Amino acid sequence: MPAAKGPGEPTDQPEARLVWPGKATPREVLAEAEATQVRFRVAERFDAGDGEPNLLFWGDNVHVAAALLERWRGRIDLVYIDPPFGLQRTLRMGWGSHPSDPLAYDDRWPEGWAGYLQMLYPRLVLIRELLSERGSLYVHMGPQLAPYVRVVLDELFGPGGFRNEIVWRRDAAGKGGKRRSLQWPRNTESILFYTRRPRGYHFEQPSRPLSPRQAAAYRLREPDGRRFRAVQLGNYTETSIRRLEAEGRIYVSPSGRRYKKYYLDEATATVDGLWTDLPGFGTRTAAREHLGYPGQKPEALLERILLASSRPGDWVADLFCGAGTTLAVAERLGRRWIGCDLAPLAVQTCRRRLAPAARRPFEIHWEEAPVRCTVHEGLPPVGVEAAWDGPAVRVRLVPPGDVSGGGTGAGAGEQGWAPEIDGWSLDVGAGSAFRHRWVSFRPYRPSDPPLALEIRSAASGAGERLVVQVADRDGRVFRFHGAPPGRDGGRAGSWEPLHPVAAG
């Protein structure tokens, strides 16, 4: 007799399953998640609009997913994840991947696919628990790992949970080196689509404009030039045909046969599981939305997924959120969102992307235990000076070690320190979370506003606390705390790296 199913057990037994050393059962994964709760704290807040904030977690997603269980079990309507592809290398920020570009994340798996699956499996078990009864999961995978992950997902969601394998053609084939690679171009990726339940899930079939070839079939014209095609009537009743006639939707051929008219200006094609119309960034590196984050996906791809599998107001989560593409699209489409990433540069990219886009407040929660990441400990690349300037307080970034003497007035690039800074923000007051009240980011493109190195901000009086948060180009975050010095000037205080950062 089959054993009774407990929480976290798949709904149906799959006929085949994948095994690797150390693989746990879903029940064991959940028991461990409940036993090892890692704490998070609200460390940053961006104010915009009203209402309950959206959430970005800086930490390991296995801890985040475990922590979310308490409040979010069965409440998330759509999860999209785009984990590392198992490329066996580290990935850097930037458009050309130069060795000097900052490290974003590590995609090396010394134990090969077994090690990769050992990482992914518990996360998939926890994500399944978070999905609502009508919820959907999209898992974005490279071509090498997709077949393995597919088998694992079948095991977790049962055979009835599989909906589609979407094949996304990222780039047009045949450019440069790909022509000489002695194999077919690897220009496709898979998006595995599962639903928590075989029925009752939300899905809005997307459509797209007709291709020129499909449009060419609309050869007939009304007297006013409107194009249509004529299709055999099939099994319409006489009553229906009379109604269509009254609506002018019946075409009578020269031989007297009746057909139904389909107009070109009303026609759309159903989007199927082969997506060739959404180019990636391989050939579009100058695209405005490309932020240089490795593995960043185009917004159009996420837009298609979110429009099909979520509704306005639904909760959408991406626990490998990278540059925050899912979160930015969710914000734009009026969905609520939860994001997570381990990499300091991912979180920093999300700060700069979401700060100007947010229509609601959002919070960044930091994992309290030290996290594994790829940056080194070290000194902040900058100092801060604050002084009264009439009724306002003047805060400026100065070269490191130059906080006492009133600054040098050095500008970006002059002393090689400002280029190390990705962005900085100011908070006035002493809330438990840092509020990004005033924000400036390094420009990505010549058209972006320059990084402001000085601000004048109203502070209500002497003794009010200033907090400055600076992120460098490795995504390391430093905070400066202190009351503004007296109106006659004075030392500004000292820097401390607040987020625990360990060498990777």
Ligand SMILES: C[S@@+](CC[C@H](N)C(=O)[O-])C[C@H]1O[C@@H](n2cnc3c(N)ncnc32)[C@H](O)[C@@H]1O
């Ligand atoms: C391919 S990128 C995601 C890109 C994203 N879809 C976008 O459009 O920018 C994969 C991300 O997974 C993150 N990641 C890898 N392991 C993680 C973990 N255990 N917890 C949280 N994030 C993780 C990496 O830091 C990286 O940012």
